[in-house]
Amino acid sequence: MHTMAVIQRSVWALLLWPSLLTVSMPLDCKEEQGSLSGCTSISQEKLLDRVIHHAELIYRVSEESCSLFEEMFLPLPLRLQISQAGYTCITKALPLPSSKSEIQQISDKWLLHSVLMLVQSWIQPLVYLQTTMDRYDHAPDMLLNKTKWVSDKLISLEQGVVVLIKKMLDEGTLATTYSEQGLYQSDVQPEMLESVMRDYTLLSCFKKDAHKMETFLKLLKCRQTDKYNCP
């Protein structure tokens, strides 16, 4: 499973190679000496703090969106059904640690890469969510605004993580936004209920993963400041 995932990922990376240039923005001004825009570089600690702050906000807004959606669109029975479905989330396949003990065993590098993977795998689905939600008749503006906001913030989060990787790990740019677009490229207009259920699943999964992202980043920060007491 792991190899399959890796292959899948690499395929997507190759396919989406051109998007790299457009998506990734130069955040590190040191590389562009002759740039006209006077951008200032940022220290690693501050960048990490900002990234964590982003992740916290994203999680909070996603939770609010999920609750809103639940109230609006899901009757009581449906919620039960979905909860026992077990969250067939899209990121299930990602090789991510799922407990504190597991996290303790992985390195900083891997932790950061996990975050990046998560972020990158959610960008597209959220964009897709925007389109489907627009089709709803009674979608409240607040919900739409929140999902839009989350979608935008996720993109900037990804950029931040990329720069962080570059700074912390001295690696080259690896900004690949891949997603399992295949799932969401159906032209068939799904049924309302199905659509609702799918969207709700999406939102719930994203909420979970946002919490995961936030936790990973905080543990990473702990490791940066105090290596001995951190998991």
Added chain:
Amino acid sequence: MCYIITYILFTVSVLPLCVVLLLFPSPSSHSLASLPLCHCLSAPLEPHFTECISREQETFRCWWSPGSYHNLSSSGALRVFYLKKESPTSEWKECPEYIHSNRECFFDVNHTSIWVPYCMQLRGENVTYFNEDDCFTVENIVRPDPPVSLSWTLLNISPSGLSYDVMVNWEPPPSADVDAGWMRIEYETQYRERNTTNWEALEVQPHTQQTVYGLHIGKEYEMHIRCRMPAFTKFGEFSDSIFIEVTEIPTKESTIPLTLILVLGILCILILIMLVVLTQQHRLMMVLLPPVPAPKIKGIDSELLKKGKLDELNFILTGGGMGGLPTYAPDFYQDEPWVEFIEVDGEDGDSGEKEDNRASDTQRLLGLPHPVSHHMNMGCSNAISFPDDDSGRASCYDPDLPDQDTLMLMATLLPGQPEDEEASFDVEERAPASSERSLVQTQTGGPQTWVNTDFYAQVSNVMPSGGVVLSPGQQLRIQESTLATEEETQKGKEGEESKETEEEKQKELQFQLLVVDPEGSGYTTESNVRQISTHPQPVETKPAATMEDNQSPYIHPDSPQSQFFAPVADYTVVQELDSHHSLLLNPPPATPMPVGYITPDLLGNLSP
């Protein structure tokens, strides 16, 4: 019949409802339902899970209940199985750790995964009781432990003294790994008054301190705090309560009027003091800064007596109309910067005081009514004219002397009685002016005759016969005007009075010495001096001469002055006291008749 139909209808309508409700119990997407809503038809309660809780997002526990199946309540009758949906091929596994006493299944760190869905089921012998409600992810069942180490501090008290603010501090629960960032925790503080039931809940916030505003003084408050993860819904247990009470504290208000009163009191006292000072300025000045005796001579301007003008003074004294002072006068002056003068003045109403006993003495003292003016110089200069009597010296060093307003006749007047010098004097205080100066006046002739001398003469000695010997014998001025003030002194007469009865002393008058205060200042001006000098003749007293305020205490030119001592005699003998107890000097017809002492100068003038 109707009843049966209605009953059937009722059951028909109700049954599906119950069935539906049973099949779809109250949904809560991430938590286990506690109990079915509907108990209708008394459906037996299946074994189920009551709750699953994680305290620190690392382990979790689940509790179950046999429900109404009491035969399954024994331990081991029911078994717990869980499914960890990590992969599509996951299987149901049995509870890793049972705690049968609690009917609890504990999942330790190794068996707990976050962000992974778990499903729980109970299995009996052949029956599986599975509730779809019992699926969850661990982060959604986290209920953090309550905070610890609650404490409070008083922030402030309102100005009205009725309410106060309090800051509550605490520590995060030790089980939650907040420092590492594994969990974030938010706190909710609740408080209530001691005997009330409703709790006031404050807003959830992530800091480990909380300010509570608007508590009332005198009331006791109970406070507790609980935790939850941010953006999650489940709170943990409440912490132990702390009790806050602030009793009445004496507020600053009570001190404000006190300070006001103090300030006002001090101000009033200050104003009073100022008033006192302003109104009683003179007296205060007298008390605090008593006037310093300075040399003053009646008839001589005080200016002359200041430093550096001694020559002028000498000139006046020597070359002035009265004749020159003896040569040692300047010396005398130089030695003693201050002198006191006594004026002998005829008293106004003391005629009645004349004693008969003194007649003999006065007779002796009183002689020809030739005015002889004496200048008696009190003070330290006594010694000069008193070669063999040191009585006067004692007075020199008496510190009281300059301070007293009393006239002091020189001790020379009364040899052998120095001790009475001060005590014998009983002088009325003069008008508020320098009164150190007094002139001795002798009265010659009638009771109205006054002798007012501008210059002073020292009474050198008192003759046993009663005469008073004056040294530098000055020309005496007879003052015809009444004197403004009267001073009495017993001094001069004391020597003779010693033989007298005590009445004399009681009368305070041996002879009266009047203090002449022509100008109220005790001494004359230059104009007067000149006047004096131009009239160097003893004035014969005019009867009933009254003293004027502006005083012309000087000899009138028309007074017969046939006899006059052109050269200055050294001394004059006081022959007698007249009825007014004035010294009457015995004017020699042409020259003074010294009895005791005579200088060679005067030898020629002496008439046998």
